[in-house]
Amino acid sequence: MRNRAAALIVPVAEATDRPVVTPVVVPEKVGGVDQPGAVQPGRPVAPRPILREFTDVPDTTGEMACPNCGTLNPADRAFCRKCGRSLRADQAAEKSRRRWRLSWPKGRGRLRRLLAILAILLLVAALVWAGVTYGPRAVDAVRDRLATPELITPSRVTASSSAKGHDASLVSDGLNNRFWEPGRESQPWVELTFGKPIRVLSVIVTGGVSPEQQEYARQGRPSDVRLEMWTPDGTVTEKDLHLVDHAGAQTFDLAVGDVSRMRLTVVSGYGLTAGKVPAIAEVEVFRRP
Numbered sequence: 001m002r003n004r005a006a007a008l009i010v011p012v013a014e015a016t017d018r019p020v021v022t023p024v025v026v027p028e029k030v031g032g033v034d035q036p037g038a039v040q041p042g043r044p045v046a047p048r049p050i051l052r053e054f055t056d057v058p059d060t061t062g063e064m065a066c067p068n069c070g071t072l073n074p075a076d077r078a079f080c081r082k083c084g085r086s087l088r089a090d091q092a093a094e095k096s097r098r099r100w101r102l103s104w105p106k107g108r109g110r111l112r113r114l115l116a117i118l119a120i121l122l123l124v125a126a127l128v129w130a131g132v133t134y135g136p137r138a139v140d141a142v143r144d145r146l147a148t149p150e151l152i153t154p155s156r157v158t159a160s161s162s163a164k165g166h167d168a169s170l171v172s173d174g175l176n177n178r179f180w181e182p183g184r185e186s187q188p189w190v191e192l193t194f195g196k197p198i199r200v201l202s203v204i205v206t207g208g209v210s211p212e213q214q215e216y217a218r219q220g221r222p223s224d225v226r227l228e229m230w231t232p233d234g235t236v237t238e239k240d241l242h243l244v245d246h247a248g249a250q251t252f253d254l255a256v257g258d259v260s261r262m263r264l265t266v267v268s269g270y271g272l273t274a275g276k277v278p279a280i281a282e283v284e285v286f287r288r289p
């Protein structure tokens with residue numbers, strides 16, 4: 001038993017005292033020179049920028065300068081990015097000026113200059129021809145609209161035939177209860193002659209024997225009337241007039257100039273039965289003063 005117990009015991013060295021380290025004292029001055037003391041940590045210094053060359057610099061060749069401040073702006077901008085002024089107004093004005101500017105052909109070629117002169121002369125000649133041809137018509141049209149029509153009394157009235165007591169002069173007596181009654185013939189006519197040529201603006205025809213509806217149907221009435229107008233040189237202007245079958249005056253606008261003679265021929269009529277003939281109560285001619 002003792003031997004087993006002795007085998008279990010681990011031998012331990014005897015404890016000894018550790019040597020005490022003596023602290024080193026730093027002298028304040030060595031040889032009369034101050035030792036460096038504590039310092040603050042250094043401030044960080046920003047790194048110096050590295051200059052690089054960029055190859056993706058935007059192209060400014062398409063930019064436009066603002067007419068107000070001179071700042072370059074992209075071509076698709078409508079207002080200056082610095083002063084805010086519109087950039088489109090000046091461009092539109094410049095395009096308009098360029099569009100209407102007459103430029104002389106460049107170059108010294110005689111042929112091009114000759115063609116340009118001929119084109120200008122043709123344009124002037126066309127304008128003069130249009131003014132001479134259509135100018136009087138345009139002036140007459142304006143005067144016709146501005147003028148107040150004036151009733152004119154013919155100097156003479158004749159007819160192809162007339163019944164007793166109803167001669168042709170009654171169509172211009174100013175009374176619509178007296179009428180011209182032609183004889184029994186095909187297409188009778190009544191003609192008005194004026195003392196001097198006039199410009200006819202309108203003609204008013206009152207068909208039948210009376211403006212009263214009951215008396216109106218008592219005799220025949222004109223339906224289709226052919227109007228012929230002569231000028232002093234013999235030129236004839238024809239108009240086809242159609243009258244509706246009712247009592248009262250019917251107006252027709254004409255605007256024909258230099259009329260010296262006028263004839264109304266009754267081509268067809270209403271109620272032409274039992275020997276009735278187309279009667280006309282009044283024919284009124286209005287001229288331009």
